[in-house]
Amino acid sequence: MPGDGIGPEIMAQGKKVLEVIGKKFGHQFDTTEALIGGVAIDETGVPLPDETVKACKESDAVLLGAVGGPKWDTIDPSIRPEKGLLGIRKELSLFANLRPAALFPQLKDACFLRPDIVEKGIDVMVVRELTGGIYFGEPRGTKTENGERMGYNTMIYYEHEVKRIAKVAFEAARKRDKRLCSVDKANVLDVSRVWREIVTEVAADYPDVELSHMYVDNAAMQLVRDPSQFDVIVTGNLFGDILSDEAAVITGSIGMLPSASLGESNPGLYEPIHGSAPDIAGQDKANPLATILSIAMMLRYSFNLTEEAECIEVAVEKTLSQGLRTGDIMDEGGTLVGCTEMGAAVLQNI
Numbered sequence: 001m002p003g004d005g006i007g008p009e010i011m012a013q014g015k016k017v018l019e020v021i022g023k024k025f026g027h028q029f030d031t032t033e034a035l036i037g038g039v040a041i042d043e044t045g046v047p048l049p050d051e052t053v054k055a056c057k058e059s060d061a062v063l064l065g066a067v068g069g070p071k072w073d074t075i076d077p078s079i080r081p082e083k084g085l086l087g088i089r090k091e092l093s094l095f096a097n098l099r100p101a102a103l104f105p106q107l108k109d110a111c112f113l114r115p116d117i118v119e120k121g122i123d124v125m126v127v128r129e130l131t132g133g134i135y136f137g138e139p140r141g142t143k144t145e146n147g148e149r150m151g152y153n154t155m156i157y158y159e160h161e162v163k164r165i166a167k168v169a170f171e172a173a174r175k176r177d178k179r180l181c182s183v184d185k186a187n188v189l190d191v192s193r194v195w196r197e198i199v200t201e202v203a204a205d206y207p208d209v210e211l212s213h214m215y216v217d218n219a220a221m222q223l224v225r226d227p228s229q230f231d232v233i234v235t236g237n238l239f240g241d242i243l244s245d246e247a248a249v250i251t252g253s254i255g256m257l258p259s260a261s262l263g264e265s266n267p268g269l270y271e272p273i274h275g276s277a278p279d280i281a282g283q284d285k286a287n288p289l290a291t292i293l294s295i296a297m298m299l300r301y302s303f304n305l306t307e308e309a310e311c312i313e314v315a316v317e318k319t320l321s322q323g324l325r326t327g328d329i330m331d332e333g334g335t336l337v338g339c340t341e342m343g344a345a346v347l348q349n350i
């Protein structure tokens, strides 16, 4: 699903990578294209047509570009492009969103933090709960009360929702540095106190993983102060939305980072964490690396093709080492290239 803005451009590069990986390792990937977001609204009147849901459910994995743009900013909120994305996450029950934010050594100079902070490395995995919390809680809405407009949403977490995301996070930590930080707002929110209680209970099954808890405001501060203190962060939908952008941008480029959204057994959904970047859409300026790295995640998590995933990751690193840079990661001494050229270099390196 290429979606809107730079979506089609980065997806074109991604599809070529998949083809070349198939050739190199002897696999054939059958792909179908489907509409989502603004383009879907333009063509069908809704951001997530039934055919798209069907096509996703019939697939082994779903790859998404990006959705949204100023063109659809003023339409009825119930059919905004973002509803397409939220809808497909819900339809496929993709409750676990893995957002790794790691600093590529080649991009150290593009990093926003002081060199002495970067020195210690940045390698954080944000595990964000994706189908619950305030994004979906009822009641929600807007109304007029005593002549005054008001809006409201509800943050709800059920035990089963916290348990399953905590398990995913503990498992992820187990495969990494075995440190898990659960982020909440338990000093203020009741829902967070329940969250904290349940995460602590799940920890009993993971004695090898060190669990800590942090309030979200402090976590936002600690992420820029000393990101090296974090290995895996587990948090709810809204806090995870915010913290994953922060974790991403401190690495130097949000244009580099992939994500995976996983459920119990449904096809996983893979997407770059950046948005549709309407300001540079159609100009061949976008960074295709986050999409290409999302394909690596897809091969790893949905197809169990570890070697193939690593091949892509190594090719991306090599491309960076060769000095190729799109505008978002441009640095002194780098060679400025467009989306197509960056994609071609990765293909070459594969």
Ligand code: IPM
Residues within 6 Å of the ligand: 082, 085, 086, 241
């Ligand atoms: C994200 C985005 C989405 C979200 C929007 C586009 C609905 O910000 O994937 O982080 O809030 O989840």
Ligand code: MG
Residues within 6 Å of the ligand: 241, 242, 245
């Ligand atoms: Mg976001």
